[in-house]
Amino acid sequence: xxxxxxxxxxAEVLIQVLYDIFSSLAxxxxxxxxxxxxxxxxxxxxxxxxxxxxxxxxxxxVALFDPAYMSKEIAGELGFGSIGHAEEIETSHMLYIMxxxxxxxxxxxFSPQHGILYDVDPRSPKDTLxxxxxxxxxxxxxxxxxxxxxxxxxxASAEKGKILHQHIVARLIEVVRQFxxxx
Numbered sequence: 001x002x003x004x005x006x007x008x009x010x011a012e013v014l015i016q017v018l019y020d021i022f023s024s025l026a027x028x029x030x031x032x033x034x035x036x037x038x039x040x041x042x043x044x045x046x047x048x049x050x051x052x053x054x055x056x057x058x059x060x061x062v063a064l065f066d067p068a069y070m071s072k073e074i075a076g077e078l079g080f081g082s083i084g085h086a087e088e089i090e091t092s093h094m095l096y097i098m099x100x101x102x103x104x105x106x107x108x109x110f111s112p113q114h115g116i117l118y119d120v121d122p123r124s125p126k127d128t129l130x131x132x133x134x135x136x137x138x139x140x141x142x143x144x145x146x147x148x149x150x151x152x153x154x155x156a157s158a159e160k161g162k163i164l165h166q167h168i169v170a171r172l173i174e175v176v177r178q179f180x181x182x183x
Contacts, residue, residue, distance in 0.1 A: 001136050001140075002136070002140040002142070002144075002148075011046045014050070015049050015053075016050075018046075018050040018051070018054075022050070022051075022062070023058060026058045026059075026060050031061065032060065032061045032062075033051075033054075033060060033061070033062045033063070034063045034065055034175055034179065035051070035062065036067075037066040037067070040066065040067075040120075041120055044064065044066060051064060061179065063175050068083055068121075070168055071089075075123055075164075079155075079160075081155070082123075083121040083122070084149070084151030085146075085148065085149060085150040086148055086150070086153055087151020088152050088153055089164065091104075091153040091156035092157055092161035092164060093165060094161065095158040096159075096161030096162045096164075104153075104154075104156070107149070108147045108149050108153070108154075109149065109153065109154050111151070111152075112146065
């Protein structure tokens with residue numbers, strides 16, 4: 001919320017909206033869902049709560065597809081650093097899929113300070129505390145220092161973005177095919 005144009009909803013609302021989507025579509029005969037997360041680790045717990053409730057109460061199948069988790073195998077090969085915000089990974093992806101929206105002249109590297117036993121990157125092999133979303137005050141302080149970046153967007157490239165994109169899409173297709181096979 002520290003940057004203009006941001007929109008936020010509470011965890012409770014996300015849980016309920018996603019459940020209502022499952023419920024509405026289940027009423028119309030849908031029984032299998034693949035939900036693609038667009039905000040990395042922040043949304044996952046709430047999506048898990050909603051998906052579990054929907055599976056239990058509606059008798060549906062749900063897969064939660066998160067690009068950060070689903071790209072763990074290839075991120076190291078591409079030399080990507082830690083997951084952050086608008087870092088090399090996201091910027092490379094955007095340079096490939098929507099280059100006209102990326103202004104590399106504005107890219108600013110920023111490496112946030114990590115606390116003891118704390119790393120939000122799901123690829124990290126280190127012991128880590130579970131992620132707790134930041135407060136508005138914490139986000140505002142970080143945005144002042146970083147300009148909204150957490151990582152090294154200056155290392156981004158469309159070539160890396162293409163490889164990443166193809167990997168993520170291939171994994172998503174695998175998930176859908178698995179659902180089709182298990183009907």
